[in-house]
Amino acid sequence: MFDTAIIGTGAAGVSAALTLKAMNRNFIWFGSARLSEKIARAEKIRNYPGLSSVSGEEMQRAFLSQIEEMDIEIANKTVTGVYDMGEYYGILCDKESFEAKTVILASGVESVKPVKGELEFLGRGVSYCATCDGFLYKGKTIAVLCTSKALEHEISYLASLAKKVYLTPLYKTPEIEAENVEIVPGMIREIVGERKAEAVRYGERELLVDGVFLLKEAITPSVLVTGLAMEDGHVKVNRQLETNLKGVFAAGDCTGRPYQYAKAVGEGNVAAHSALEYLSENASSKA
Numbered sequence: 240m241f242d243t244a245i246i247g248t249g250a251a252g253v254s255a256a257l258t259l260k261a262m263n264r265n266f267i268w269f270g271s272a273r274l275s276e277k278i279a280r281a282e283k284i285r286n287y288p289g290l291s292s293v294s295g296e297e298m299q300r301a302f303l304s305q306i307e308e309m310d311i312e313i314a315n316k317t318v319t320g321v322y323d324m325g326e327y328y329g330i331l332c333d334k335e336s337f338e339a340k341t342v343i344l345a346s347g348v349e350s351v352k353p354v355k356g357e358l359e360f361l362g363r364g365v366s367y368c369a370t371c372d373g374f375l376y377k378g379k380t381i382a383v384l385c386t387s388k389a390l391e392h393e394i395s396y397l398a399s400l401a402k403k404v405y406l407t408p409l410y411k412t413p414e415i416e417a418e419n420v421e422i423v424p425g426m427i428r429e430i431v432g433e434r435k436a437e438a439v440r441y442g443e444r445e446l447l448v449d450g451v452f453l454l455k456e457a458i459t460p461s462v463l464v465t466g467l468a469m470e471d472g473h474v475k476v477n478r479q480l481e482t483n484l485k486g487v488f489a490a491g492d493c494t495g496r497p498y499q500y501a502k503a504v505g506e507g508n509v510a511a512h513s514a515l516e517y518l519s520e521n522a523s524s525k526a
């Protein structure tokens with residue numbers, strides 16, 4: 240059982256991990272080992288103290304070298320669900336599960352708004368996870384929306400199972416080499432069906448499908464963590480970055496604007512300290 244699970248390898252997650260490591264705590268850190276794509280994307284960052292006019296890529300390299308120096312490991316996994324087990328939290332990644340006494344959500348904000356019908360049909364033909372649900376669509380027709388090139392391996396996996404894949408990539412130069420994949424440019428506007436997802440609409444065009452995969456870098460936190468309170472589309476937190484769920488904290492862009500590195504780093508640090516305080520105060524209950 241881990242003391243803390245950090246979800247997200249952006250600036251907030253990096254800061255929380257450095258703080259927990261410095262305090263010598265036993266934690267697990269989920270997300271991409273290459274860190275958040277957003278970090279590298281900034282052309283020039285002019286408002287980060289101590290680093291004048293650094294590029295996003297330089298910032299990413301600096302974070303990575305500090306993580307290595309501190310001997311911190313990243314579990315290169317995407318979390319698909321967080322469940323309150325009473326005494327601890329169960330964290331599901333594809334088919335693996337982990338246990339932690341506290342959770343720090345540092346999952347950033349979604350780069351695309353939810354598609355109409357997405358939440359209505361989630362678990363009924365709509366999935367966020369290729370490795371969890373791909374096998375259900377062996378020999379079937381699916382639509383896939385993908386927000387990041389880093390997730391292309393999931394598309395390839397789906398293409399190896401499905402009969403036909405309608406792919407809508409929201410990034411430049413998709414490089415999927417499979418004959419059963421047809422690129423449908425633009426955006427999925429709506430997922431429709433009766434009891435389950437049966438078709439996707441792209442403007443005027445409608446395609447019949449057996450399932451829809453939405454491969455995104457970030458999943459809405461309230462979908463990830465059942466019962467999590469939200470406010471104006473962000474995780475509702477207080478100044479200690481506590482959420483409405485005991486032992487669950489949130490930091491960075493997912494708690495609201497401004498979307499900035501300095502705020503994310505500060506909040507990652509506060510959330511880690513709040514988790515530590517919670518662990519020492521609740522040594523006999525969830526902690």
Ligand SMILES: Cc1cc2nc3c(=O)[nH]c(=O)nc-3n(C[C@H](O)[C@H](O)[C@H](O)COP(=O)(O)OP(=O)(O)OC[C@H]3O[C@@H](n4cnc5c(N)ncnc54)[C@H](O)[C@@H]3O)c2cc1C
Nearest residue numbers: 247249250251270275281317318346347491492498499500
């Ligand atoms: C082009 C661009 C330029 C920018 N320029 C600046 C600037 O000059 N100055 C500035 O202050 N800010 C800038 N920003 C904003 C800055 O990048 C963000 O505020 C910062 O990255 C937020 O950090 P975060 O950790 O909250 O979220 P993110 O950096 O978004 O990281 C969240 C991470 O969590 C991961 N994640 C999400 N869900 C899961 C899950 N279920 N399981 C595992 N991992 C998950 C995501 O994949 C992602 O890696 C810029 C942003 C962009 C896009």
